Amino acid sequence: MLRTVRLAFFAILIAAFASQPAAYANSPEPEAVLTAAADTSSHPKPTITINAPFPRQVATPTLPIKASCKDALGYLCKIKVEAWGAYNLTKLLVDYQPSIDEVVSLESLVGEEVTKLVFTAVDSLGQTTKVEQPVYLEASPNAALLLEVENATLLDVDFKQGRVLYYDHAAAKLGVKFLDSRSTVLIPAPVFLDGSTHLPKRAVFIRNGVAFQSTEDRIVVWSPDKPLSELESTNGCLAANGDYLLYCKPVTGAKNAAIVLKQLTAGTEEELLRYGYYPLDWSDMNDLYEAEISDDGRVLLSFGVGYTEGHDIQFSDLYLYQSGQLQMISDKRTFNSIAGFDGDDIVYYSWYPGGTFNADAGEVFRRRPDGQELSLGSGESVYGPWLQDSWVAYSHSIDLGNWNYKPQLIVISPDGTTTVAEEYRGTAVAVGGNGDVAHRYGGETQVSHRYGDNYASFRAANMYAKLVWHEDSWYSILGGALFKISVPEEANGPSWPDAGSVVTASNETNATVDLHWPAASDDSSIAYYELFLDDLQNSDKERWIAKVPGNETSYTLDRITNAYLYKITIRAVDSYGNYSTTIASPMLYGFYRDPQAPGWPSGSALQASATTTSGTTLAWNAAEDNRAVTGYRIYQGPYLIAETTADVRTLAVTALTPNSTYSFKVEAGDQAGNWTVNGPSVNVKTIPEPGVDATAPTWPAGSKATSGGTTTVIALISWTPATDNVGVTGYRIMNGTNVVAEVDGNTRTKGITGLNTNRTYTFKVEARDAAGNWSTDGPSVTVTTLPPQ
Numbered sequence: 001m002l003r004t005v006r007l008a009f010f011a012i013l014i015a016a017f018a019s020q021p022a023a024y025a026n027s028p029e030p031e032a033v034l035t036a037a038a039d040t041s042s043h044p045k046p047t048i049t050i051n052a053p054f055p056r057q058v059a060t061p062t063l064p065i066k067a068s069c070k071d072a073l074g075y076l077c078k079i080k081v082e083a084w085g086a087y088n089l090t091k092l093l094v095d096y097q098p099s100i101d102e103v104v105s106l107e108s109l110v111g112e113e114v115t116k117l118v119f120t121a122v123d124s125l126g127q128t129t130k131v132e133q134p135v136y137l138e139a140s141p142n143a144a145l146l147l148e149v150e151n152a153t154l155l156d157v158d159f160k161q162g163r164v165l166y167y168d169h170a171a172a173k174l175g176v177k178f179l180d181s182r183s184t185v186l187i188p189a190p191v192f193l194d195g196s197t198h199l200p201k202r203a204v205f206i207r208n209g210v211a212f213q214s215t216e217d218r219i220v221v222w223s224p225d226k227p228l229s230e231l232e233s234t235n236g237c238l239a240a241n242g243d244y245l246l247y248c249k250p251v252t253g254a255k256n257a258a259i260v261l262k263q264l265t266a267g268t269e270e271e272l273l274r275y276g277y278y279p280l281d282w283s284d285m286n287d288l289y290e291a292e293i294s295d296d297g298r299v300l301l302s303f304g305v306g307y308t309e310g311h312d313i314q315f316s317d318l319y320l321y322q323s324g325q326l327q328m329i330s331d332k333r334t335f336n337s338i339a340g341f342d343g344d345d346i347v348y349y350s351w352y353p354g355g356t357f358n359a360d361a362g363e364v365f366r367r368r369p370d371g372q373e374l375s376l377g378s379g380e381s382v383y384g385p386w387l388q389d390s391w392v393a394y395s396h397s398i399d400l401g402n403w404n405y406k407p408q409l410i411v412i413s414p415d416g417t418t419t420v421a422e423e424y425r426g427t428a429v430a431v432g433g434n435g436d437v438a439h440r441y442g443g444e445t446q447v448s449h450r451y452g453d454n455y456a457s458f459r460a461a462n463m464y465a466k467l468v469w470h471e472d473s474w475y476s477i478l479g480g481a482l483f484k485i486s487v488p489e490e491a492n493g494p495s496w497p498d499a500g501s502v503v504t505a506s507n508e509t510n511a512t513v514d515l516h517w518p519a520a521s522d523d524s525s526i527a528y529y530e531l532f533l534d535d536l537q538n539s540d541k542e543r544w545i546a547k548v549p550g551n552e553t554s555y556t557l558d559r560i561t562n563a564y565l566y567k568i569t570i571r572a573v574d575s576y577g578n579y580s581t582t583i584a585s586p587m588l589y590g591f592y593r594d595p596q597a598p599g600w601p602s603g604s605a606l607q608a609s610a611t612t613t614s615g616t617t618l619a620w621n622a623a624e625d626n627r628a629v630t631g632y633r634i635y636q637g638p639y640l641i642a643e644t645t646a647d648v649r650t651l652a653v654t655a656l657t658p659n660s661t662y663s664f665k666v667e668a669g670d671q672a673g674n675w676t677v678n679g680p681s682v683n684v685k686t687i688p689e690p691g692v693d694a695t696a697p698t699w700p701a702g703s704k705a706t707s708g709g710t711t712t713v714i715a716l717i718s719w720t721p722a723t724d725n726v727g728v729t730g731y732r733i734m735n736g737t738n739v740v741a742e743v744d745g746n747t748r749t750k751g752i753t754g755l756n757t758n759r760t761y762t763f764k765v766e767a768r769d770a771a772g773n774w775s776t777d778g779p780s781v782t783v784t785t786l787p788p789q
Contacts, residue, residue: 044072046121048079048131053117055151055169058481061107061139068099069121069129079121083135086113096122097673105545106137108532113464136479140444140459141573143476143483149177152480158205159470165205166480174203174210174222187222204240207264211245213238219247221264231262241293248288259288261299261321272299272321289316294341298322300348302338318348329367339387344369347376347387349394364394377410377418388469389433390414409448409455411435421448421455432469436487447474449487460485494522494572494580503568503585512558513588519553520572520580526550531557532569532582558671597674598625606666606680613658613687619650620680623668633675635665659688697724697767697775705765705781708749712757715783718749722767722775730768735761758787 051066069079078096083089089112093104106114117133149166152175156165162179174187187210203212209223219231219238234257237248245262255274262269290302299321318330330350339347346367363378364385376385379396386393392412409421409428413435429445430438437448438460445465446457461467461476461483468475474485497518507514520526531546548555557568566588572580600623610617623629634642634651642651656662665681688694699722708716722728728745733752741750755761764780
């Protein structure tokens with residue numbers, strides 16, 4: 001019979017392990033496995049702890065990832081992390097392992113719309129838990145991080161006053177951070193007329209505060225010296241510049257909306273235009289398409305006045321408001337696009353001037369104060385125009401026939417000189433005050449910069465970053481980060497000695513391989529080489545694994561994870577951030593992750609010395625591993641407080657509280673991410689402050705607690721007095737670990753109420769002094785309440 005039971009048990013155990021997910025197929029055998037007969041519905045799913053990155057952190061392009069998982073019952077748990085994005089993007093960054101603590105690169109995902117990291121944990125029963133962490137990717141070597149607000153989205157930058165406006169996702173509030181002091185002001189969450197709260201949809205800087213649209217019909221104005229004020233709005237239009245705020249508000253009548261310009265300091269409002277919002281006839285649909293406000297309060301409006309017959313294109317009129325007067329300056333030139341004010345001039349673009357549908361009729365204009373319109377150029381599929389410090393730029397396409405179009409970039413200098421960039425590609429998005437043009441192409445934002453007599457493009461920012469110009473530099477905004485863009489001094493990338501250059505491998509083992517490559521050359525200098533792993537079996541392509549200094553041409557690779565067949569590709573990067581082409585190694589054979597954690601030799605100990613009122617120094621002996629110990633983690637209670645490398649086995653712990661007891665533990669880890677769980681520990685009590693009573697009360701020999709009788713729900717407890725070097729100030733009575741009553745130092749009898757009938761209890765008494773020291777060895781008594789009558 002016993003043999004039959006054992007065979008049945010092993011059959012269940014084998015079935016349970018065989019049912020593990022594919023992720024375990026080549027993984028180490030679990031330390032313990034629940035039987036298949038267990039009810040997984042009652043077994044909680046694994047939990048995931050993410051220490052890095054923080055939500056919405058920007059990868060530049062490397063990103064620290066530190067995460068772990070835990071099975072609720074202490075069995076084996078593994079975790080992996082993937083990058084997810086638009087168009088079903090899924091990229092494995094780190095495969096299943098007990099914990100993750102490494103820096104990964106998202107360089108191979110440049111051009112993809114990466115939106116989040118997905119952490120997946122799997123326990124010994126195959127149950128999974130997923131946690132999503134939003135992230136951004138900024139891989140430009142020419143973008144230097146200036147500022148990053150944790151778990152935030154930057155909404156506006158005001159360089160004049162040195163401040164950024166952001167939305168704090170954790171606090172659900174808007175915030176202002178100042179660039180010089182990095183101080184922060186959180187804007188109070190608004191409460192609206194109906195008593196509800198709303199998250200802002202749009203937000204912009206004003207004079208010394210912020211205006212934000214909370215809902216479709218509410219705009220809120222805030223400044224540090226004034227309470228929140230609310231403006232009733234319609235269709236959510238909002239524009240601002242300094243002391244001026246433009247918004248749309250409801251009015252009575254057939255024309256039920258008005259465009260209003262508010263001067264914030266004076267508190268005055270000027271109604272610019274009334275219109276009918278959401279009319280019954282869509283061909284007469286009115287809407288504010290675009291608005292621009294100058295520093296002195298002039299306003300340029302592109303105002304929709306109905307859709308064209310038979311075409312899904314909206315006519316728009318162009319209006320100029322100045323000196324209290326509103327003037328129409330362009331009548332029904334379909335799709336008027338505003339570049340902005342250039343001194344007293346206005347720059348704008350009209351697609352199909354006069355409403356005549358001619359694909360070649362799109363035209364860019366500069367309008368003088370006297371009403372004269374100067375054509376700056378025309379073309380098909382014009383993007384722009386863009387205006388900055390009297391520079392104007394736009395792009396258009398040249399029809400070469402047979403559905404073949406050639407894009408051109410047109411740049412017009414302040415003196416009127418026109419330059420055509422023939423090699424331009426992409427869609428222009430901004431022009432700089434030096435004539436540079438930012439445009440999007442190939443999944444990134446590039447800047448066309450003049451090198452000598454020609455324009456050449458360099459990678460500036462993520463495709464989804466917002467580029468702004470200030471003084472003499474480009475800046476980009478992505479997530480909660482602000483970057484400054486530098487211009488490479490030359491645009492040619494490094495080159496390899498010849499077309500046959502390859503990566504060679506030597507001394508290949510199951511753990512390491514030595515890689516070698518020829519030195520690249522460049523007009524400036526080689527800054528570094530980047531190494532990528534191409535997993536030929538698991539569709540893991542070009543995973544960034546290392547960066548090697550530019551004066552080195554070899555590298556010992558020892559971090560190949562779950563890759564049996566792979567190759568290494570390498571590219572050179574010069575001092576300006578330009579890239580070479582890649583060269584590759586032959587096919588190599590990898591190894592699987594080391595499953596064995598380090599161990600602690602017999603007699604291992606964690607020792608504390610030099611303990612003071614606020615700190616102590618910990619030291620421990622070395623752990624052992626089948627390959628090599630790579631580091632140690634030190635815990636204070638359940639909390640990880642420090643990590644050291646393998647050669648550092650001491651730690652100075654600070655910021656402790658005087659006269660307090662702490663528990664410390666050390667664990668060892670190896671390169672494969674295996675960590676010990678049975679490391680040595682030590683309890684440490686810090687020294688009390690000088691002159692502070694650190695002596696707890698004591699109980700004289702023969703001290704006792706007694707019962708003065710019980711009822712069905714009450715027990716009367718008495719005890720002999722404790723003693724103290726200063727004086728006993730109180731007693732507490734405990735039932736197990738629960739404090740059921742406290743009395744002063746002169747009381748030695750207490751009735752304990754609220755008990756259950758016919759129940760046995762054990763009560764213990766402890767004494768306290770004025771310094772807060774408690775005894776731990778007080779007397780106890782066992783009582784039984786009476787049964788119900």
